[in-house]
Amino acid sequence: MLELIDTHAHLCDEIYGGAEEIISNMAADGLSRIITVAYDLPSSEFNAELAAKHEKIYFTAGVHPNNADEKGVSDKECERLLELSKDKKCVAIGEIGLDYHYESTNKANQKEALEKQLCVAEQAELPVAFHIRDSYEDAYGIIKNHAAKLKKSAVMHCFSGSAETAKQYLDMGFYISFSGSVTFKNAKKFPEIIKNIPLDRLLVETDSPYLTPDPFRGTTNYPKFVSLTAKKIAEILGKDEDEIARITTENAYRLFFKMK
Numbered sequence: 001m002l003e004l005i006d007t008h009a010h011l012c013d014e015i016y017g018g019a020e021e022i023i024s025n026m027a028a029d030g031l032s033r034i035i036t037v038a039y040d041l042p043s044s045e046f047n048a049e050l051a052a053k054h055e056k057i058y059f060t061a062g063v064h065p066n067n068a069d070e071k072g073v074s075d076k077e078c079e080r081l082l083e084l085s086k087d088k089k090c091v092a093i094g095e096i097g098l099d100y101h102y103e104s105t106n107k108a109n110q111k112e113a114l115e116k117q118l119c120v121a122e123q124a125e126l127p128v129a130f131h132i133r134d135s136y137e138d139a140y141g142i143i144k145n146h147a148a149k150l151k152k153s154a155v156m157h158c159f160s161g162s163a164e165t166a167k168q169y170l171d172m173g174f175y176i177s178f179s180g181s182v183t184f185k186n187a188k189k190f191p192e193i194i195k196n197i198p199l200d201r202l203l204v205e206t207d208s209p210y211l212t213p214d215p216f217r218g219t220t221n222y223p224k225f226v227s228l229t230a231k232k233i234a235e236i237l238g239k240d241e242d243e244i245a246r247i248t249t250e251n252a253y254r255l256f257f258k259m260k
Protein backbone atom coordinates (compact mmCIF):
# COMPACT_ATOMS: atom_id res chain seq x y z
CA MET A 1 0.00 0.00 0.00
CA LEU A 2 1.00 3.55 -0.77
CA GLU A 3 2.50 5.19 2.30
CA LEU A 4 3.09 8.89 2.72
CA ILE A 5 4.55 11.24 5.31
CA ASP A 6 2.61 14.36 6.22
CA THR A 7 5.57 16.65 6.85
CA HIS A 8 3.50 19.53 8.24
CA ALA A 9 0.33 19.01 10.30
CA HIS A 10 -0.87 20.70 13.47
CA LEU A 11 -1.97 17.80 15.65
CA CYS A 12 -1.69 20.32 18.48
CA ASP A 13 -4.75 22.18 17.16
CA GLU A 14 -7.66 22.11 19.60
CA ILE A 15 -10.01 20.93 16.88
CA TYR A 16 -8.41 17.45 17.04
CA GLY A 17 -9.02 17.07 20.78
CA GLY A 18 -5.60 15.51 21.41
CA ALA A 19 -5.30 13.78 17.99
CA GLU A 20 -5.30 10.24 19.40
CA GLU A 21 -7.87 9.09 16.84
CA ILE A 22 -5.86 10.44 13.91
CA ILE A 23 -2.77 8.65 15.21
CA SER A 24 -4.50 5.31 15.76
CA ASN A 25 -5.81 5.40 12.17
CA MET A 26 -2.45 6.18 10.55
CA ALA A 27 -1.77 2.72 9.14
CA ALA A 28 -5.26 2.41 7.66
CA ASP A 29 -4.93 5.91 6.22
CA GLY A 30 -1.61 5.13 4.51
CA LEU A 31 0.48 7.42 6.71
CA SER A 32 3.91 6.22 7.82
CA ARG A 33 4.88 9.36 9.79
CA ILE A 34 3.38 12.71 10.78
CA ILE A 35 5.43 15.73 11.75
CA THR A 36 3.32 17.86 14.09
CA VAL A 37 4.37 21.46 13.72
CA ALA A 38 4.26 24.07 16.51
CA TYR A 39 3.17 27.71 16.28
CA ASP A 40 3.94 28.90 19.82
CA LEU A 41 5.47 27.68 23.09
CA PRO A 42 2.42 25.76 24.41
CA SER A 43 1.98 23.91 21.09
CA SER A 44 5.72 23.11 21.07
CA GLU A 45 5.32 21.53 24.53
CA PHE A 46 2.16 19.67 23.48
CA ASN A 47 3.90 18.32 20.37
CA ALA A 48 6.87 17.09 22.41
CA GLU A 49 4.56 15.15 24.71
CA LEU A 50 2.54 13.68 21.85
CA ALA A 51 5.69 12.56 20.02
CA ALA A 52 7.06 10.97 23.19
CA LYS A 53 3.94 8.82 23.38
CA HIS A 54 3.74 7.72 19.75
CA GLU A 55 6.49 6.10 17.71
CA LYS A 56 5.36 7.49 14.34
CA ILE A 57 4.95 11.08 15.45
CA TYR A 58 7.79 13.60 15.24
CA PHE A 59 7.61 17.30 16.02
CA THR A 60 8.92 20.79 15.56
CA ALA A 61 9.27 23.60 18.11
CA GLY A 62 8.93 27.28 17.26
CA VAL A 63 6.86 30.45 17.27
CA HIS A 64 4.83 31.36 14.16
CA PRO A 65 5.27 34.97 12.96
CA ASN A 66 1.60 35.82 13.64
CA ASN A 67 2.19 34.81 17.26
CA ALA A 68 5.22 37.09 17.45
CA ASP A 69 3.35 40.24 16.40
CA GLU A 70 2.56 41.43 19.89
CA LYS A 71 5.71 40.70 21.86
CA GLY A 72 8.21 39.02 19.59
CA VAL A 73 9.97 36.04 21.15
CA SER A 74 11.76 36.45 24.49
CA ASP A 75 15.22 35.14 25.33
CA LYS A 76 13.62 32.84 27.88
CA GLU A 77 11.35 31.38 25.20
CA CYS A 78 14.35 30.87 22.91
CA GLU A 79 16.11 28.99 25.72
CA ARG A 80 13.11 26.70 26.09
CA LEU A 81 12.98 26.11 22.32
CA LEU A 82 16.64 25.15 22.38
CA GLU A 83 15.96 22.68 25.21
CA LEU A 84 13.05 21.15 23.29
CA SER A 85 15.23 20.90 20.19
CA LYS A 86 17.42 18.36 22.02
CA ASP A 87 14.50 15.94 22.34
CA LYS A 88 15.24 12.93 20.14
CA LYS A 89 11.93 13.39 18.31
CA CYS A 90 12.32 17.10 17.59
CA VAL A 91 13.21 17.20 13.88
CA ALA A 92 13.14 20.94 13.10
CA ILE A 93 12.66 24.48 14.36
CA GLY A 94 9.39 25.87 13.06
CA GLU A 95 7.20 27.10 11.88
CA ILE A 96 9.04 30.40 11.85
CA GLY A 97 9.17 33.18 9.29
CA LEU A 98 7.34 36.34 8.28
CA ASP A 99 3.63 36.81 7.57
CA TYR A 100 2.49 40.26 6.49
CA HIS A 101 -1.02 39.13 5.55
CA TYR A 102 -2.90 40.66 8.46
CA GLU A 103 -3.45 44.27 9.48
CA SER A 104 -2.11 43.56 12.96
CA THR A 105 1.31 42.75 11.51
CA ASN A 106 4.19 44.15 13.53
CA LYS A 107 7.03 43.75 11.07
CA ALA A 108 9.77 44.72 13.53
CA ASN A 109 8.66 42.13 16.09
CA GLN A 110 8.29 39.44 13.44
CA LYS A 111 11.73 40.11 12.00
CA GLU A 112 13.35 40.04 15.41
CA ALA A 113 11.56 36.79 16.29
CA LEU A 114 12.72 35.25 13.03
CA GLU A 115 16.34 36.29 13.59
CA LYS A 116 16.35 34.96 17.13
CA GLN A 117 14.83 31.64 16.18
CA LEU A 118 17.25 31.24 13.28
CA CYS A 119 19.97 31.50 15.91
CA VAL A 120 18.20 28.75 17.89
CA ALA A 121 18.17 26.55 14.78
CA GLU A 122 21.86 27.19 14.24
CA GLN A 123 22.70 26.27 17.82
CA ALA A 124 20.38 23.26 17.72
CA GLU A 125 21.87 22.16 14.39
CA LEU A 126 18.41 21.36 13.11
CA PRO A 127 16.65 22.20 9.84
CA VAL A 128 14.04 24.97 9.72
CA ALA A 129 10.39 24.90 8.62
CA PHE A 130 9.69 28.34 7.15
CA HIS A 131 6.30 30.03 6.94
CA ILE A 132 6.62 32.93 4.50
CA ARG A 133 3.50 34.77 3.37
CA ASP A 134 3.18 38.12 1.58
CA SER A 135 6.73 38.90 2.72
CA TYR A 136 9.05 37.19 0.26
CA GLU A 137 11.42 40.12 -0.15
CA ASP A 138 12.05 40.80 3.55
CA ALA A 139 12.21 37.09 4.32
CA TYR A 140 14.74 36.43 1.60
CA GLY A 141 17.00 39.20 2.93
CA ILE A 142 17.06 37.75 6.44
CA ILE A 143 17.23 34.09 5.45
CA LYS A 144 20.04 34.69 2.95
CA ASN A 145 22.15 36.22 5.71
CA HIS A 146 21.72 33.08 7.79
CA ALA A 147 21.80 30.47 5.01
CA ALA A 148 25.50 29.68 5.34
CA LYS A 149 25.11 29.07 9.07
CA LEU A 150 22.03 26.88 8.65
CA LYS A 151 24.00 23.70 8.28
CA LYS A 152 20.92 21.54 8.22
CA SER A 153 18.92 23.13 5.42
CA ALA A 154 15.26 24.12 5.50
CA VAL A 155 11.86 23.72 3.91
CA MET A 156 9.61 26.42 2.49
CA HIS A 157 6.32 25.10 3.82
CA CYS A 158 3.06 25.45 1.88
CA PHE A 159 4.89 27.15 -0.91
CA SER A 160 2.81 29.76 -2.74
CA GLY A 161 5.45 32.02 -4.27
CA SER A 162 6.63 32.30 -7.86
CA ALA A 163 8.97 30.02 -9.81
CA GLU A 164 11.69 32.69 -9.38
CA THR A 165 11.26 32.73 -5.61
CA ALA A 166 11.39 28.93 -5.53
CA LYS A 167 14.66 29.08 -7.42
CA GLN A 168 16.18 31.52 -4.91
CA TYR A 169 15.52 29.05 -2.09
CA LEU A 170 16.50 25.99 -4.12
CA ASP A 171 19.82 27.71 -4.79
CA MET A 172 20.34 27.85 -1.02
CA GLY A 173 19.80 24.08 -0.87
CA PHE A 174 16.30 24.28 0.58
CA TYR A 175 13.31 21.98 0.01
CA ILE A 176 9.92 23.11 -1.30
CA SER A 177 6.75 21.69 0.25
CA PHE A 178 3.28 21.74 -1.28
CA SER A 179 -0.05 21.48 0.51
CA GLY A 180 -3.66 20.92 -0.54
CA SER A 181 -3.70 24.32 -2.22
CA VAL A 182 -2.23 22.68 -5.34
CA THR A 183 -5.58 20.92 -5.81
CA PHE A 184 -7.68 24.11 -5.81
CA LYS A 185 -9.48 24.93 -9.04
CA ASN A 186 -7.92 28.40 -9.22
CA ALA A 187 -4.38 27.09 -8.59
CA LYS A 188 -3.26 27.65 -12.14
CA LYS A 189 0.34 28.64 -11.38
CA PHE A 190 1.35 25.41 -9.63
CA PRO A 191 2.06 23.08 -12.59
CA GLU A 192 4.79 25.35 -13.95
CA ILE A 193 6.35 25.82 -10.50
CA ILE A 194 6.18 22.13 -9.57
CA LYS A 195 7.74 21.02 -12.86
CA ASN A 196 10.75 23.19 -12.07
CA ILE A 197 11.44 21.74 -8.62
CA PRO A 198 14.17 19.06 -8.67
CA LEU A 199 12.56 15.79 -7.57
CA ASP A 200 14.98 15.41 -4.67
CA ARG A 201 13.74 18.70 -3.12
CA LEU A 202 10.02 18.04 -3.20
CA LEU A 203 7.88 17.48 -0.09
CA VAL A 204 4.15 17.05 0.58
CA GLU A 205 2.12 18.19 3.58
CA THR A 206 -1.41 19.06 4.63
CA ASP A 207 -0.97 22.02 7.01
CA SER A 208 -4.05 20.47 8.61
CA PRO A 209 -6.48 21.55 10.01
CA TYR A 210 -6.12 24.28 7.35
CA LEU A 211 -6.08 24.19 3.55
CA THR A 212 -8.28 21.17 2.96
CA PRO A 213 -7.72 19.90 -0.58
CA ASP A 214 -10.43 19.51 -3.19
CA PRO A 215 -12.94 17.83 -3.19
CA PHE A 216 -13.20 18.37 0.59
CA ARG A 217 -12.41 22.09 0.57
CA GLY A 218 -14.47 23.94 3.18
CA THR A 219 -14.31 21.12 5.75
CA THR A 220 -11.65 20.31 8.37
CA ASN A 221 -8.40 19.01 6.95
CA TYR A 222 -6.74 15.79 8.18
CA PRO A 223 -3.26 14.36 7.62
CA LYS A 224 -4.72 11.50 5.54
CA PHE A 225 -5.64 14.03 2.83
CA VAL A 226 -1.94 14.43 2.02
CA SER A 227 -2.63 11.68 -0.54
CA LEU A 228 -4.71 14.14 -2.58
CA THR A 229 -1.76 16.52 -2.82
CA ALA A 230 0.60 13.68 -3.79
CA LYS A 231 -1.91 12.52 -6.41
CA LYS A 232 -2.15 16.02 -7.92
CA ILE A 233 1.64 16.35 -8.06
CA ALA A 234 1.91 12.92 -9.70
CA GLU A 235 -0.63 14.05 -12.28
CA ILE A 236 1.26 17.30 -12.97
CA LEU A 237 4.58 15.46 -13.35
CA GLY A 238 3.14 12.55 -15.31
CA LYS A 239 4.39 10.03 -12.75
CA ASP A 240 2.88 7.20 -10.69
CA GLU A 241 1.59 8.08 -7.25
CA ASP A 242 3.85 5.31 -5.91
CA GLU A 243 6.88 7.06 -7.28
CA ILE A 244 5.87 10.41 -5.77
CA ALA A 245 5.27 8.66 -2.43
CA ARG A 246 8.70 7.01 -2.57
CA ILE A 247 10.51 10.21 -3.59
CA THR A 248 8.83 12.51 -1.06
CA THR A 249 9.34 9.96 1.72
CA GLU A 250 13.07 9.71 0.93
CA ASN A 251 13.30 13.50 0.87
CA ALA A 252 11.54 13.83 4.23
CA TYR A 253 13.98 11.40 5.88
CA ARG A 254 16.95 13.23 4.32
CA LEU A 255 15.86 16.72 5.44
CA PHE A 256 14.46 15.73 8.84
CA PHE A 257 17.49 13.57 9.54
CA LYS A 258 16.53 12.78 13.16
CA MET A 259 13.39 10.99 11.98
CA LYS A 260 13.65 7.20 12.04
Ligand SMILES: [Zn+2]
Pocket residue numbers: 008010037095207
Ligand atom coordinates in the same frame (compact mmCIF):
# COMPACT_ATOMS: atom_id res chain seq x y z
ZN1 LIG B 1 1.41 25.35 9.43
